[in-house]
Amino acid sequence: MLYYSRQEQMRTQKSFREVLLVRDFNIVFEDMIDYLLSDPDASIPQHLKDQRDGKIVDHIYAYHDLIQPEHDTIYHIGDSKYYRAENELGDTSVFKQYTYARNVIQQNINQLLTDGRLSNKLRYRDELTEGYNPTPNFFISALVSETLDFSQNELKPRPGKSYARNRHFEGRLFDRDTLILQAYNINFLFVLNAYVAGNATQRNMFRHSTRQLFRDRLVEYLTGQYEFWRVTPATESLEDFVNHHFKTLIGCMYRPSGFANAILIAYPKNEPMDLPALFGESAHVAYYALRKV
Numbered sequence: 001m002l003y004y005s006r007q008e009q010m011r012t013q014k015s016f017r018e019v020l021l022v023r024d025f026n027i028v029f030e031d032m033i034d035y036l037l038s039d040p041d042a043s044i045p046q047h048l049k050d051q052r053d054g055k056i057v058d059h060i061y062a063y064h065d066l067i068q069p070e071h072d073t074i075y076h077i078g079d080s081k082y083y084r085a086e087n088e089l090g091d092t093s094v095f096k097q098y099t100y101a102r103n104v105i106q107q108n109i110n111q112l113l114t115d116g117r118l119s120n121k122l123r124y125r126d127e128l129t130e131g132y133n134p135t136p137n138f139f140i141s142a143l144v145s146e147t148l149d150f151s152q153n154e155l156k157p158r159p160g161k162s163y164a165r166n167r168h169f170e171g172r173l174f175d176r177d178t179l180i181l182q183a184y185n186i187n188f189l190f191v192l193n194a195y196v197a198g199n200a201t202q203r204n205m206f207r208h209s210t211r212q213l214f215r216d217r218l219v220e221y222l223t224g225q226y227e228f229w230r231v232t233p234a235t236e237s238l239e240d241f242v243n244h245h246f247k248t249l250i251g252c253m254y255r256p257s258g259f260a261n262a263i264l265i266a267y268p269k270n271e272p273m274d275l276p277a278l279f280g281e282s283a284h285v286a287y288y289a290l291r292k293v
Contacts, residue, residue, distance in 0.1 A: 026081050029142055029188075030058045032195040033080040036206050037061070048075065051103045055096070060104065063211050064293055065123065066134050066219055067264065068256040072123040074133055075108070076214065077101050080140040082188065093139065098166050098179050101135050105176065123257055128242055131174035131254030134222070137181040138214050142188035154187035155210060163221060172251025173226055173266045182218060216292040227269055228288040232262040235282045248278070264288060 038044070038061050049057045059078035066074075079097050108124045125132050145154055168177035194202055231253075233241035238261055242253070252273075255263045267273045275285045 029082045029191070030080050032191050033078075033140055033186075034059050035195055036191065036203055037078070037210060044075075045107075048104055048107055051100070051107075053099075053103065055100060055103065057100050057104070061211070062122065063136075064215060066136065066215065066222065066290060067254070068258050069215075069291060069293055071121070071258040072133065072256055073121045074123065074135060075104055076136040076138070076211070077104055078138045078140060080142070082142045094164050094181060097137055097139060097181055101137050101179050105132070105135055125176075126255040128239060129174070129253045129255050129263055130250065131252075132176045132178075133254065133256075134173060135179065136215060136218055137179060139181060139183045140186055141183070142191060143185050145187045145189055148189060149187070150189040150193040152187060153190045153206065153210075154185070155213065156185055157217070158183040158185050169251055171268045171271055173222070174254040175251040178251075180218065180221070182214060182221075184214075212293050219290045219292055222266075223290050225268060226266040227272070228290060229265045229275055230259070230262050230286045230288040231265055231275065231279065232284045232286075233282065234284055238263070241283065245278075 038059050043062070044060055048060055051057065057077060058080050060075050062073050063076050064074075065072040077097070077100050079093065079100070081093065105124060108122065123133050124135075141158065145152075164181040164183070166177065166179040166181075167175065169175055172178055194206065236244070242249075242263065245253075249265060252267055253263045253265050265273075265275065275283075279285065
């Protein structure tokens with residue numbers, strides 16, 4: 001009843017008052033989503049959530065990375081807002097989400113370079129190739145189900161443009177400035193019911209399935225946009241091979257932790273690169289498939 005009376009109050013007040021109320025309700029909704037999605041313990045360093053520029057990340061958790069999930073993890077970063085059905089994901093929300101991601105990347109790079117406090121499983125940058133591990137980003141907005149059903153989460157990609165990309169160089173997936181944001185809608189009544197009920201089993205099931213969904217759909221997106229190849233030098237050391245081809249492959253190559261003597265190369269499907277012709281007999285080239293969890 002509190003939710004519906006609050007909605008009625010918003011409809012009867014002037015525009016300025018509506019803005020204040022909706023902004024306040026967004027904080028409540030963010031807390032609901034964070035309760036369902038983020039880790040229940042205090043495992044996330046506080047400076048990653050409360051960033052130094054004053055921004056506060058809504059949701060952040062460590063989970064399998066997109067490249068080699070059996071070896072490496074990375075922080076997944078999210079934002080959430082309560083939107084009316086006709087509202088679009090605005091440029092401001094997208095830009096803020098990219099800023100959150102850049103700050104988290106920088107904080108983890110700082111830990112890695114300055115005092116080695118970064119976990120061995122958390123992998124953000126490969127020193128040899130200078131390639132960056134893609135950082136997953138997601139946005140969740142709430143809608144009220146037309147059926148008023150609170151038992152189903154109805155978590156689905158937002159209609160229209162469900163992915164937004166930021167990049168500095170075309171075709172460089174492993175570049176620091178290449179960021180991809182997914183956008184989803186969720187049934188608000190499910191969120192409200194799950195939050196109030198406090199059912200640990202339901203919460204754990206939602207957390208597991210949602211994290212897997214966000215990651216797997218991003219893997220599907222990358223697989224549709226890029227070709228991935230594992231390249232193993234045959235006639236020179238890995239370091240010499242990378243140095244030899246550095247200008248050609250910068251931003252397109254990355255070395256996951258499980259690649260002792262090889263690198264991973266990604267290039268857009270609409271701009272094919274003939275790797276066998278480029279490397280000749282100097283390297284073995286094999287197709288690499290991103291894997292779902």
